[in-house]
Amino acid sequence: MSFFETVIAAAIGFLIARILDAFAFRGRSSVSQVDYDIKEIRESIFEIRTLANTYWAIDGSDESAKKLEASINGRLSYVGTIIRHLFDSQSASLKAVETDLNRFHEAVTGGKYGQLNRTPDLNRIASIEMTCFSFLHKVEKCKRKLPKPLFV
Amino acid sequence: MNTIEIAKEFSPYPGGRYPEDGPANGTDFRNRHLVPVLKAHQKAQVLLDGALGYPSSFLEEAFGGLVRAGYTAKQIKETFDIKTNDPTLERFLVLIQQYIDGAKAKQ
Numbered sequence: 001m002s003f004f005e006t007v008i009a010a011a012i013g014f015l016i017a018r019i020l021d022a023f024a025f026r027g028r029s030s031v032s033q034v035d036y037d038i039k040e041i042r043e044s045i046f047e048i049r050t051l052a053n054t055y056w057a058i059d060g061s062d063e064s065a066k067k068l069e070a071s072i073n074g075r076l077s078y079v080g081t082i083i084r085h086l087f088d089s090q091s092a093s094l095k096a097v098e099t100d101l102n103r104f105h106e107a108v109t110g111g112k113y114g115q116l117n118r119t120p121d122l123n124r125i126a127s128i129e130m131t132c133f134s135f136l137h138k139v140e141k142c143k144r145k146l147p148k149p150l151f152v
Numbered sequence: 153m154n155t156i157e158i159a160k161e162f163s164p165y166p167g168g169r170y171p172e173d174g175p176a177n178g179t180d181f182r183n184r185h186l187v188p189v190l191k192a193h194q195k196a197q198v199l200l201d202g203a204l205g206y207p208s209s210f211l212e213e214a215f216g217g218l219v220r221a222g223y224t225a226k227q228i229k230e231t232f233d234i235k236t237n238d239p240t241l242e243r244f245l246v247l248i249q250q251y252i253d254g255a256k257a258k259q
Binding site: 088 | 165167168169170172173174177204205207208209210212240242243
């Protein structure tokens with residue numbers, strides 16, 4: 001095979017790989033989009049954690065409690081939306097991540113959440129910490145299972 | 153079959169367990185929308201669409217509270233077809249089933 005034929009074969013091979021890659025990954029998130037989504041999840045979860053720790057350290061009748069609830073509810077909804085978008089094509093990962101998100105959700109908004117007559121509950125803060133980091137670890141683990149395009 | 157659209161017929165911002173916690177609490181939702189269906193021996197679809205989200209305490213009081221009110225988990229599951237067309241709200245279907253089954257275990 002001449003040098004010219006080798007170059008042509010390599011070019012055709014590259015072109016075929018590129019087309020197959022584009023076909024296989026059409027509609028899916030690029031690496032930078034995935035990284036952006038993961039960053040958004042991480043930052044939002046840490047915000048919820050901070051808000052929730054403040055919330056569960058004060059009385060339900062405290063004037064800031066309802067505002068904290070609104071902020072927590074909004075951010076939890078946002079995280080759920082990103083999770084769906086990110087893992088929509090990977091049903092096993094989506095189920096695993098949503099299960100851990102539900103555990104975090106239960107730790108943050110369960111029990112006497114929303115009750116005006118509740119008192120501070122420091123045990124719940126421990127539960128929030130545990131489920132928060134467990135959830136983030138699951139997100140990272142499932143991120144590694146996302147298919148990666150050959151060409152970035 | 154009747155459809156109970158939580159966001160339209162009750163509140164797009166459900167929250168709290170008891171009436172003193174606010175107008176969109178779980179007890180009021182249960183007593184106004186779920187218990188009458190069970191009492192009439194009818195069936196209903198419960199649609200989660202349109203709400204921002206559902207705090208666990210609201211869901212537990214609304215659905216787990218039915219078990220504490222004397223209805224069995226089997227009755228509740230046969231009476232209500234709980235659905236959503238919004239993929240981001242699907243995870244709440246799992247939580248609701250857990251609260252119905254969890255409240256049953258307390259009996």
